[in-house]
Amino acid sequence: MRIICLSCGHKMEVDTAYDDFEGPIKCLCGAMLHIKTEEGKLKEIHLETHERETCATTEHTGQ
Numbered sequence: 001m002r003i004i005c006l007s008c009g010h011k012m013e014v015d016t017a018y019d020d021f022e023g024p025i026k027c028l029c030g031a032m033l034h035i036k037t038e039e040g041k042l043k044e045i046h047l048e049t050h051e052r053e054t055c056a057t058t059e060h061t062g063q
């Protein structure tokens with residue numbers, strides 16, 4: 001099954017483990033998508049909007 005990221009448009013190929021699934025998946029772009037599938041068909045998809053803000057602050061401690 002193919003899932004298209006709502007944020008970046010990336011097409012994600014997911015295996016049959018997701019044929020009957022509801023929950024979040026993470027795209028390469030870092031967006032969390034909440035999907036619901038049934039019998040291998042995508043029923044719902046939306047961006048997780050209530051996620052914690054990911055502060056990817058990589059502090060470079062002096063080397």
Ligand SMILES: [Zn+2]
Pocket residue numbers: 005006007008009010027028029030031
């Ligand atoms: Zn994406």
